[in-house]
Amino acid sequence: MNKKELEYFRNLLQEELDALLVKAGIVVGELIGTAYTNESDPLDRATEEQARNNQLRIRDRESRLIGKIRKSLQAIDEGTYGICEACEEPIDIARLKARPVTSYCITCKTKQEAFERVIGS
Structure with missing residues (x-):
């Protein structure tokens, strides 16, 4: 891979990392700032909890992606990307x-x- 291609991927990965970190900071602030309501209706509480769980699941996926991006940026620095x-x-x-x-x-x-399909992972 030539220098121009490496620089392209470095910029692409860095932009995606920056966007994810900004988004993560905003969402974490929202999740922390959002207190559970004291809804008397169990269905409302369940709906609110499901929405919160969905947000946490999305954040977990984004967190793993951030790790992969950082690993890729490190590989660029090390010449193994x-x-x-x-x-x-x-x-x-x-x-x-x-x-x-x-x-x-x-x-x-x-x-x-x-292989993963065969062993059931």
């Missing part, structure tokens, strides 16, 4: 554009997913 962790071959640029945080080429990822 775009190299498959399994076979150590270059990952196709089209795959990186579709999934910039990937650390596996499509062949190895497909094998990994097939």
